[in-house]
Amino acid sequence: MDATFKPQTAKDVEVAVKWAAAEDQPLEIVGQASKRSLGRPVQTAHVLNLSKLSGIDSYEPAELVLTVKAGTPIAEIEKLVDENGQELSFEPMDYGPLLNVDAGQGTVGGVLAANLSGPRRLKAGAARDHILGMEAVSGRGEIFNSGGKVVKNVTGYDLPRALCGAFGTLAVATTVTLKVNPKPETSATFVLSGLGAARGINALCKAMGSSAEVSGAAHLPAGIDGDISRTLLRLEGFETSVDYRFKTLEDLLKSYGPVTRIEEQDSRKLWQTVRDVRPFAGVDNPVWRISVAPTVGPKLVELLEKELKINAFFDWSGGLIWLMCLDGLVNDQHIRAAVDSVGGGHATLVRAVPSIRSSVAVFQPQPAPLAALSKRLKEQFDPKGVLNPGRLVMGV
Amino acid sequence: MTAIAMPAPDPEVLARRQDILKALQAIVPGEGVIHDEREMRAYETDALTAYRQLPLIVVLPETVEQVSKILKYCHQNDVKVVPRGAGTSLSGGALPLEDGVLLSMMKFNRVLDIDYDNRAVVVQPGVTNLGITRAVEHEGFYYAPDPSSQIACSIGGNIAENSGGVHCLKYGLTTNNVLGLEMVLITGEVIRLGGKHLDSEGYDLLALMTGSEGLLGVVTEVTVRILQKPETARALLIGFPSSEDGGRCVADIIAAGIIPGGMEMMDKPAIHAAEDFVHAGYPRDVEALLIVELDGPEKEVDFLIGRVEEIAKANKASHIRISQNEEERMTFWAGRKAAFPAVGRISPDYLCMDGTIPRRELPRVLSRMRELSDKHGLGVANVFHAGDGNLHPLILYDANKPGELDAAEAFGADILRLCVEVGGVLTGEHGVGIEKRDLMTDMFSEEDLKQQQRVKCAFDEKHLLNPGKVFPVLHRCAELGKMHVHKGQLPFPDIPRF
Numbered sequence: 001m002d003a004t005f006k007p008q009t010a011k012d013v014e015v016a017v018k019w020a021a022a023e024d025q026p027l028e029i030v031g032q033a034s035k036r037s038l039g040r041p042v043q044t045a046h047v048l049n050l051s052k053l054s055g056i057d058s059y060e061p062a063e064l065v066l067t068v069k070a071g072t073p074i075a076e077i078e079k080l081v082d083e084n085g086q087e088l089s090f091e092p093m094d095y096g097p098l099l100n101v102d103a104g105q106g107t108v109g110g111v112l113a114a115n116l117s118g119p120r121r122l123k124a125g126a127a128r129d130h131i132l133g134m135e136a137v138s139g140r141g142e143i144f145n146s147g148g149k150v151v152k153n154v155t156g157y158d159l160p161r162a163l164c165g166a167f168g169t170l171a172v173a174t175t176v177t178l179k180v181n182p183k184p185e186t187s188a189t190f191v192l193s194g195l196g197a198a199r200g201i202n203a204l205c206k207a208m209g210s211s212a213e214v215s216g217a218a219h220l221p222a223g224i225d226g227d228i229s230r231t232l233l234r235l236e237g238f239e240t241s242v243d244y245r246f247k248t249l250e251d252l253l254k255s256y257g258p259v260t261r262i263e264e265q266d267s268r269k270l271w272q273t274v275r276d277v278r279p280f281a282g283v284d285n286p287v288w289r290i291s292v293a294p295t296v297g298p299k300l301v302e303l304l305e306k307e308l309k310i311n312a313f314f315d316w317s318g319g320l321i322w323l324m325c326l327d328g329l330v331n332d333q334h335i336r337a338a339v340d341s342v343g344g345g346h347a348t349l350v351r352a353v354p355s356i357r358s359s360v361a362v363f364q365p366q367p368a369p370l371a372a373l374s375k376r377l378k379e380q381f382d383p384k385g386v387l388n389p390g391r392l393v394m395g396v
Numbered sequence: 397m398t399a400i401a402m403p404a405p406d407p408e409v410l411a412r413r414q415d416i417l418k419a420l421q422a423i424v425p426g427e428g429v430i431h432d433e434r435e436m437r438a439y440e441t442d443a444l445t446a447y448r449q450l451p452l453i454v455v456l457p458e459t460v461e462q463v464s465k466i467l468k469y470c471h472q473n474d475v476k477v478v479p480r481g482a483g484t485s486l487s488g489g490a491l492p493l494e495d496g497v498l499l500s501m502m503k504f505n506r507v508l509d510i511d512y513d514n515r516a517v518v519v520q521p522g523v524t525n526l527g528i529t530r531a532v533e534h535e536g537f538y539y540a541p542d543p544s545s546q547i548a549c550s551i552g553g554n555i556a557e558n559s560g561g562v563h564c565l566k567y568g569l570t571t572n573n574v575l576g577l578e579m580v581l582i583t584g585e586v587i588r589l590g591g592k593h594l595d596s597e598g599y600d601l602l603a604l605m606t607g608s609e610g611l612l613g614v615v616t617e618v619t620v621r622i623l624q625k626p627e628t629a630r631a632l633l634i635g636f637p638s639s640e641d642g643g644r645c646v647a648d649i650i651a652a653g654i655i656p657g658g659m660e661m662m663d664k665p666a667i668h669a670a671e672d673f674v675h676a677g678y679p680r681d682v683e684a685l686l687i688v689e690l691d692g693p694e695k696e697v698d699f700l701i702g703r704v705e706e707i708a709k710a711n712k713a714s715h716i717r718i719s720q721n722e723e724e725r726m727t728f729w730a731g732r733k734a735a736f737p738a739v740g741r742i743s744p745d746y747l748c749m750d751g752t753i754p755r756r757e758l759p760r761v762l763s764r765m766r767e768l769s770d771k772h773g774l775g776v777a778n779v780f781h782a783g784d785g786n787l788h789p790l791i792l793y794d795a796n797k798p799g800e801l802d803a804a805e806a807f808g809a810d811i812l813r814l815c816v817e818v819g820g821v822l823t824g825e826h827g828v829g830i831e832k833r834d835l836m837t838d839m840f841s842e843e844d845l846k847q848q849q850r851v852k853c854a855f856d857e858k859h860l861l862n863p864g865k866v867f868p869v870l871h872r873c874a875e876l877g878k879m880h881v882h883k884g885q886l887p888f889p890d891i892p893r894f
């Protein structure tokens with residue numbers, strides 16, 4: 001008796017999860033399933049689909065606070081805040097293109113559960129930095145509230161933030177409250193051309209350490225979205241300020257060669273390309289998302305280029321590396337060893353066929369005490385293991 | 397003592413004091429273990445001074461290994477542990493327990509690594525908040541969260557309380573500025589989270605630890621993000637004939653897409669107390685005073701000063717001054733920064749409250765607060781992080797007058813209930829501690845609190861770390877883990893499907 005439940009209220013979710021827990025019937029939690037191929041595949045008989053748990057509860061632009069049902073499409077939310085001169089400043093990436101499915105899908109619950117953040121993460125924080133409160137149903141089948149609906153709150157443990165990035169393995173979010181921010185008046189991109197990765201990242205780090213308030217710092221090597229390499233710095237804000245800071249960067253980075261400027265419209269497109277990893281769209285080769293300290297990014301890629309056939313580019317000032325394996329293999333051993341050798345970080349396999357995703361560690365393996373603590377946390381939220389079993393870790 | 401009761405000490409543990417002392421002395425040699433009553437007095441309270449309690453023993457470890465051994469010993473022998481930083485908590489988070497070891501982290505006072513290229517600094521938890529900025533300011537960098545206590549409070553305490561400051565509307569709270577940490581669990585296990593890279597995968601334990609008030613683990617190392625100092629900062633000092641006008645001005649500034657570096661409001665009693673104390677040149681004939689600080693590139697700041705001035709005029713501002721130099725900007729702030737001591741001058745004692753409200757509710761909350769002031773027969777002065785709705789009502793009382801502390805606490809509780817009633821929360825940055833512990837049920841349901849305590853069970857099943865804080869009722873983990881549904885009891889759920 002396989003079923004896809006489509007709850008319309010938090011109470012419905014509670015009933016479904018309570019049943020699942022009582023009957024030991026695991027559930028796969030999906031928003032619209034746009035990121036289904038992220039993480040380890042889940043194999044359950046039943047699906048809890050939250051797309052009908054949708055709608056805006058309250059939005060008060062002057063308070064910078066937005067409360068929505070967890071199944072609300074992220075596109076709908078972005079449109080609403082945009083109409084009010086605001087934005088989700090963590091700039092969630094759209095995995096559609098990279099996963100070779102339609103763009104513009106996905107729900108706010110899915111974005112938070114995967115802690116999706118784009119290039120602005122560097123300056124404005126991640127998705128998890130913008131959550132204020134949450135109503136959720138635990139794997140025990142109990143509704144609980146945590147956090148609040150104001151932008152500053154330390155009452156009790158910060159469960160809403162902790163549930164971000166949990167890929168729906170601890171609780172099912174039913175309502176979320178987010179912090180929104182004013183949308184910058186305009187933007188422009190400062191471009192250095194023809195630099196090698198090491199020198200490019202060096203320029204990015206220098207700019208990030210300046211007072212220029214850079215809100216995007218990427219390096220696209222030659223062959224990635226163009227024939228010559230480009231080192232990109234995004235400036236956003238009031239027009240006078242953007243112009244002024246552009247000059248600041250020109251002074252600061254004089255020695256790195258000639259500078260060009262990309263104006264608002266093209267700049268926006270360019271950062272969307274970076275955000276959504278479009279250079280790797282349209283093919284099937286495995287893709288890794290690697291997070292390391294910015295300065296070691298180029299060294300990591302250099303190491304791997306010696307051993308593997310790869311394409312890679314850098315976001316987050318060099319700290320976020322998108323890496324595609326051209327041989328069609330996932331090369332997890334090589335990649336994890338290289339990350340360790342440059343001082344550690346995280347490597348996540350974001351694109352691969354399901355059979356591979358269930359046979360290798362998709363997420364960064366954790367040291368034993370941390371893995372044990374995470375397992376204990378899972379048991380406290382979902383003792384029967386009915387929420388997305390195996391999504392994050394094999395067997396948990 | 398006062399109204400908030402602490403768990404009754406365990407006589408069996410008290411009787412073992414000598415054994416515990418010997419065990420701790422074997423782990424931490426020499427001066428690192430304090431057991432003399434007179435010397436322990438220094439640790440009997442934090443900044444919630446109405447509450448005092450001598451600990452069983454004080455221990456000041458210097459290495460992670462010592463912390464690990466201490467916790468492991470306490471875990472094996474069922475001894476409670478209260479972690480402590482600089483002891484500036486305003487909510488009683490670091491209040492000792494009679495049958496508990498007080499674990500001071502203040503010997504962990506070294507800056508371990510400064511990495512300008514990655515904009516990260518690694519420090520031990522006993523380094524002061526300001527100490528981090530001091531270590532990097534010669535290169536133009538600073539650590540953004542700036543609690544008023546920054547000269548004294550420790551970064552470990554900041555993590556535990558998720559502390560904020562005047563600049564956190566724009567730059568975030570502690571939780572938004574921490575990249576990684578090392579902690580020791582009550583079992584003695586050492587765990588590292590995050591690092592110089594961003595957004596580690598797996599459960600976000602960094603988020604859970606930040607704001608956990610010493611209940612989940614002992615922080616032994618912290619990696620924070622540092623920022624380049626803004627090129628410049630200027631401030632406006634704006635007076636309003638009513639708090640409604642002030643509140644509307646704040647809303648309009650934000651609606652115009654401006655997020656100031658700092659935006660602070662004071663009410664009339666606070667303005668007068670501050671002006672009498674530091675003579676900052678505040679107008680006395682206004683009901684609300686707003687300080688708006690804009691920071692960033694010079695061009696931008698000059699531009700925004702003009703915009704804010706227009707918005708203030710449109711909202712009936714009766715006084716507007718704009719800082720023309722650094723000295724003047726500091727003068728604007730002098731009164732606000734001295735607000736606590738200024739109130740300390742007009743009243744023998746005061747309680748500092750910390751609720752947050754949706755900003756639109758400000759006028760209603762202030763007028764209700766005046767009624768409550770009459771009801772309890774005590775004065776109140778308000779300072780207010782206006783941008784984010786975080787109120788700091790200062791309740792004036794005299795501890796030497798019988799009944800006044802009780803009245804002040806009752807008044808405070810009424811204010812916090814009011815904050816929750818209008819859609820806000822009990823604490824914006826000072827933490828729950830013991831102070832707001834018994835009010836948690838006004839904000840959370842039984843089920844909400846149980847799920848929070850289950851988190852505690854994953855970290856500290858025996859409830860040995862800082863018990864008696866944050867949660868009004870301590871449930872045993874075995875009881876919290878029980879599930880009350882059984883197979884066959886529930887029908888196949890009748891929920892829309894396809």
Ligand SMILES: Cc1cc2nc3c(=O)[nH]c(=O)nc-3n(C[C@H](O)[C@H](O)[C@H](O)COP(=O)(O)OP(=O)(O)OC[C@H]3O[C@@H](n4cnc5c(N)ncnc54)[C@H](O)[C@@H]3O)c2cc1C
Nearest residue numbers: 029030031032033034035036037106107109110113168173
């Ligand atoms: C022909 C075809 C091919 C397809 N191929 C693919 C493919 O290759 N890869 C792919 O990914 N999809 C594929 N799809 C599925 C498609 O993308 C989905 O239908 C879908 O759009 C939506 O979800 P979402 O973005 O909301 O996030 P989701 O993918 O639903 O969620 C992301 C994560 O968040 C969790 N989550 C979501 N909501 C919550 C919540 N409220 N509380 C807690 N946790 C939550 C989920 O459990 C999951 O772990 C394909 C569909 C079709 C028709």
Ligand SMILES: Cc1cc2nc3c(=O)[nH]c(=O)nc-3n(C[C@H](O)[C@H](O)[C@H](O)COP(=O)(O)OP(=O)(O)OC[C@H]3O[C@@H](n4cnc5c(N)ncnc54)[C@H](O)[C@@H]3O)c2cc1C
Nearest residue numbers: 481482483484485489543544550552553556559560610615
């Ligand atoms: C005058 C004054 C002004 C203040 N202004 C502000 C303000 O503007 N903003 C603000 O947010 N706060 C403010 N505070 C409150 C206080 O300074 C903060 O809460 C601060 O973070 C506490 O740090 P501490 O080192 O003094 O910690 P303590 O008071 O020693 O401890 C606080 C809590 O942290 C735990 N703890 C301490 N160290 C560790 C560790 N290493 N590991 C685990 N747990 C630990 C303790 O168990 C306790 O629960 C102010 C306090 C005063 C007295």
